[in-house]
Amino acid sequence: MFIVLGKADIVVFERLRVGVADAASPILQAVAQPIATAAAGVRNIQAMFGVYQENQRLHEENARLLQWQEVARRLEAENAQLRGLVRFAPENAVRYVSARVIGNSGGGFARNVLVNAGSRDGVARGQAAVTGEGLAGRVTEVGERAARILLLTDLNSRIPVVLEDSRQRAVMAGDNSDEPRLLYVPANVQVKVGERIVTGGAGGVFPPGLPVGVVASTDGGVIRVEPFAELSRLEYVRVVDFGLEGVLPQSAVPLPKAPKGVRVVDPDLTR
Amino acid sequence: MAFGFFQRDAGLPTRLIPVTTTVLFAIISVVPLHIPGFAVVTPAFALMAVYHWTVYRSDLLPPIAVFGVGLLLDVLNATPYLGTSSLSLLLVRSALLSQRRFLINQPFPIVWSGFLLVTGAVFFFEWAVVSFVHTGPLSAQPFIFGAVLTVASFPVGSYLLARTQRSFLMRV
Numbered sequence: 001m002f003i004v005l006g007k008a009d010i011v012v013f014e015r016l017r018v019g020v021a022d023a024a025s026p027i028l029q030a031v032a033q034p035i036a037t038a039a040a041g042v043r044n045i046q047a048m049f050g051v052y053q054e055n056q057r058l059h060e061e062n063a064r065l066l067q068w069q070e071v072a073r074r075l076e077a078e079n080a081q082l083r084g085l086v087r088f089a090p091e092n093a094v095r096y097v098s099a100r101v102i103g104n105s106g107g108g109f110a111r112n113v114l115v116n117a118g119s120r121d122g123v124a125r126g127q128a129a130v131t132g133e134g135l136a137g138r139v140t141e142v143g144e145r146a147a148r149i150l151l152l153t154d155l156n157s158r159i160p161v162v163l164e165d166s167r168q169r170a171v172m173a174g175d176n177s178d179e180p181r182l183l184y185v186p187a188n189v190q191v192k193v194g195e196r197i198v199t200g201g202a203g204g205v206f207p208p209g210l211p212v213g214v215v216a217s218t219d220g221g222v223i224r225v226e227p228f229a230e231l232s233r234l235e236y237v238r239v240v241d242f243g244l245e246g247v248l249p250q251s252a253v254p255l256p257k258a259p260k261g262v263r264v265v266d267p268d269l270t271r
Numbered sequence: 272m273a274f275g276f277f278q279r280d281a282g283l284p285t286r287l288i289p290v291t292t293t294v295l296f297a298i299i300s301v302v303p304l305h306i307p308g309f310a311v312v313t314p315a316f317a318l319m320a321v322y323h324w325t326v327y328r329s330d331l332l333p334p335i336a337v338f339g340v341g342l343l344l345d346v347l348n349a350t351p352y353l354g355t356s357s358l359s360l361l362l363v364r365s366a367l368l369s370q371r372r373f374l375i376n377q378p379f380p381i382v383w384s385g386f387l388l389v390t391g392a393v394f395f396f397e398w399a400v401v402s403f404v405h406t407g408p409l410s411a412q413p414f415i416f417g418a419v420l421t422v423a424s425f426p427v428g429s430y431l432l433a434r435t436q437r438s439f440l441m442r443v
Contacts, residue, residue: 020346021347021349031299101303104302104313105348148349155409177410234303235303
């Protein structure tokens with residue numbers, strides 16, 4: 001019965017979820033802290049064994065990055081010139097809130113995390129959650145001191161993206177596996193494995209150009225994306241306020257009145 | 272047994288230990304352990320606790336507590352289908368009540384095998400429910416891994432619960 005109710009009266013159940021998450025966040029935080037410390041300790045010990053190889057690798061990477069720096073400087077200068085030429089409107093100022101992951105949904109149905117920042121820290125629904133590597137997900141529920149982030153891999157996650165080389169627009173849809181699928185890519189578009197995927201900016205939720213992932217496989221017409229962010233070992237995320245108002249609040253969206261026998265396919269699209 | 276839960280003589284806090292440990296196990300399954308890929312296949316700790324207490328002290332874990340723990344799990348996990356865990360845990364409880372007389376005096380491997388059956392059934396049930404509501408079969412892989420890991424870590428959870436039971440509930 002609850003399964004049906006939870007789908008029917010989304011607002012009440014969301015309030016319930018947010019309330020419990022809020023109440024549980026101090027407990028979760030207290031338990032998560034020593035575990036995080038222990039995990040960090042284990043990682044430090046592991047790291048010590050690989051210091052030499054790591055150093056070698058970093059030397060090579062550094063050399064490569066210096067080259068890129070040159071390229072970036074040149075492009076930056078060129079970009080500034082071109083922007084001056086076309087009077088490009090600067091992007092909105094962004095605001096960051098860093099938050100620690102204090103809860104990790106387990107099981108096969110859901111891919112989301114609970115973080116220890118909420119409305120009092122300026123987190124609001126619809127904001128993007130990023131890691132150093134790329135987009136991780138978006139904020140779907142906000143309590144006073146905790147918020148839930150729907151990861152890219154969740155069943156209900158739909159993100160408008162762009163294939164970077166071909167500029168083809170697509171929707172990246174999670175299906176609870178580690179690698180989300182790309183939907184609505186026309187059959188005549190050549191998608192290469194390894195092509196970068198960035199946010200498309202459609203829908204006004206994320207700004208265009210946020211790194212998302214790379215195409216991992218194109219077997220049998222199913223295109224799968226490997227996200228840049230390591231979603232399975234998130235420890236901290238940055239919740240970014242891009243000042244975009246693309247996602248309407250739940251209350252502003254009238255729930256569809258489906259006639260009897262007709263099922264609303266995906267009520268989460270109204271989020 | 273019917274009025275066992277609120278009998279005051281043994282002290283309410285002691286009698287609440289099964290419920291408390293079950294809630295604790297539910298919370299543990301949500302805490303991030305920082306092991307890559309672990310969140311997806313986190314063992315169902317709450318299932319272990321419900322199994323253990325239903326077999327050994329079903330009088331101290333009333334159905335309403337089982338329901339509450341299931342709800343807590345769903346709310347903390349923000350599963351899209353609220354109540355799935357409550358339903359599956361309650362089904363486990365009612366299925367076990369008929370078998371507990373057999374299981375209670377068996378050696379551990381038999382109890383473990385019983386848990387294997389229960390876990391298999393629960394994960395299959397949850398996979399089926401979510402696939403049905405989602406109108407398409409989900410990838411079964413995380414469910415299978417989750418079930419395997421749950422069964423594999425049962426001895427640890429069972430040992431902790433048995434120790435707790437022996438220390439606090441011998442005379443209750």
